Amino acid sequence: MTTTAIIMADLAEDMASYGLNVGVVSAQATYLINELSPQSEHHNGVGIKRVWTFLFNKNKNIGRILNSSSCFLSMIPKLFHGNRNDLLVFNTNPALLPILGLFANKLKKQKYVVLIHDLWPELPAQVGMISRNGFAYRLIDYANTLALRNASAVVVLSETMKNLILRKVPGKRGKVYVLPNWADRNRIYPVPKENNEILKKTGLKNKRIVMYSGNIGRYQPMEVMIQAAGELRHREDIAFVFAGDGGKKKEIERIAVSMNLDNVTFLPFQPLDRLAESLSMADLSLVGIYPENEGVIMPSKLYGLLAVGKPIVCVSDPESEVVGILRDADAGVQSSVDDPKELARKIEEVLDNEARAAEMGESGRRYFLEHFERKKITRQWKDLLMSL
Numbered sequence: 001m002t003t004t005a006i007i008m009a010d011l012a013e014d015m016a017s018y019g020l021n022v023g024v025v026s027a028q029a030t031y032l033i034n035e036l037s038p039q040s041e042h043h044n045g046v047g048i049k050r051v052w053t054f055l056f057n058k059n060k061n062i063g064r065i066l067n068s069s070s071c072f073l074s075m076i077p078k079l080f081h082g083n084r085n086d087l088l089v090f091n092t093n094p095a096l097l098p099i100l101g102l103f104a105n106k107l108k109k110q111k112y113v114v115l116i117h118d119l120w121p122e123l124p125a126q127v128g129m130i131s132r133n134g135f136a137y138r139l140i141d142y143a144n145t146l147a148l149r150n151a152s153a154v155v156v157l158s159e160t161m162k163n164l165i166l167r168k169v170p171g172k173r174g175k176v177y178v179l180p181n182w183a184d185r186n187r188i189y190p191v192p193k194e195n196n197e198i199l200k201k202t203g204l205k206n207k208r209i210v211m212y213s214g215n216i217g218r219y220q221p222m223e224v225m226i227q228a229a230g231e232l233r234h235r236e237d238i239a240f241v242f243a244g245d246g247g248k249k250k251e252i253e254r255i256a257v258s259m260n261l262d263n264v265t266f267l268p269f270q271p272l273d274r275l276a277e278s279l280s281m282a283d284l285s286l287v288g289i290y291p292e293n294e295g296v297i298m299p300s301k302l303y304g305l306l307a308v309g310k311p312i313v314c315v316s317d318p319e320s321e322v323v324g325i326l327r328d329a330d331a332g333v334q335s336s337v338d339d340p341k342e343l344a345r346k347i348e349e350v351l352d353n354e355a356r357a358a359e360m361g362e363s364g365r366r367y368f369l370e371h372f373e374r375k376k377i378t379r380q381w382k383d384l385l386m387s388l
Helices: 003-017 061-080 098-108 122-126 135-150 159-168 197-202 222-231 249-258 272-280 301-307 321-329 340-351 354-371 374-387
Strands: 023-026 040-043 046-050 088-091 112-115 153-156 176-178 208-215 238-245 264-267 284-288 312-315 332-335
Touching (some): 003 046, 003 088, 003 374, 061 098, 098 135, 135 159, 153 159, 153 374, 159 176, 197 272, 208 272, 208 340, 222 238, 222 249, 249 264, 284 340, 301 312, 301 354, 312 321, 321 354, 332 340
Parallel strands (some): 023 046, 088 112, 208 238, 238 264, 312 332
16 A cells, blocks of 8 residues: 555544544555455445546556546546535545545535645656646646635645645635644554564565665655665675665666665565564665655655654755654654765664664654654544534
C-alpha cells in the first residue's frame, strides 16, 4: 500500500470507530497486489466501493496520467449516489480529485474537505514533467485553486505547505489546518535484530545498516545517497540498503553497478505487516527532500522512522521543516542534498558513536509517541470534521 492508501484507510477506520458513519470510494490497489480487490466490501466498520481504473505502471508518466484520469472520470457518477448532507473528504492523489468536491458543492450544495498530500501543479513542475509556463500547469493550478477556494476546510501536512496554500487562497485563512500524517504504534515499532527475519534473510546481520525505505522516485535526492555509499565503500562494517520502488530505482541501480558498489543492497517494497521488521533493520535511517520541494511535499516516511527508534539523517536544506522536527526531537542530523562526502561523514559520526545514536533513536521514539501517533492525529481529525 502507498502512504496515501495507508493514511486514508487509517483515517476512515478511526472515524468509524469514533462513531461516524463512513464510506469510501477508491481505485484498485496497485502496490504488492496481484489480483483485483472486490468492487464492494465492508471492512472494520467502513463501507468500501472501488471504481474501475487503468492499472498501468505508475512509474511511467503516461501510465500515471491514464491511471489518474480514469480514476477521476470513474468517480464522477459516485457524486450523485450520496446524500447531500454527507461531508466529503478528498485527497490530492490523483491531483484533480478535489475538483469532484467543487462539482458536488455547486450541484448539490455539499460540503467538502481537501487533504493535500502533494501540492499540484508545483510538484511535477519541479522535476520538469510539465512547464510552469505551459497550458497543463495553468489548467491544474486554476482548477485546484477553485476547489480550495470553495472547500469547507483544507488540511495540509506542514506549516510551510500552509503558507504556500494561503498564497493561492488568502481568503481561506482560518480554514487551513495543519494536521500531519502519522504512524501506528501497533503497526510500526522497534524489532530487535535477533528477532528480525527480514534482516536474517539479507545476510547483513553483522553489518551496520544505513537504510532508505520508501519511494525511490523523482522527488527524492537519491543520487547523493548512493554516492555516499561509494564514499564509504572502504568501511566493511557498513552496508547500505534501499528498500522500495519508484521512477528513479533503475537509475540508482545503474549508478551502483557503474560504481561497482558491493556495499549496496536493493530490496522491494515490504508488505504493511512486515514494515516494522523492515524499518528496524536500520542502524541509521535516511530521509530526504529537495529544497525546492519544501512545502510542496512532506516526507511522511519520517513518522515510521521515528517510530522504530533509530537515528535519522535528513538530506535537505538546513532550514527544512523535517530538520526542525529532528532537532526538536533530538533524533537526527542534517546533510546537504549535493555533497556525498558530507553525508558520508555525518553517517560515520552517528554510527561510530553508538551511545549517542541510541540516545537519538530513543528520543525520536518518545517524540513520535507524543506528537505523531495515529490516535493523537485522528482524534484531531474527528474534532475538525464534527465542527464543519
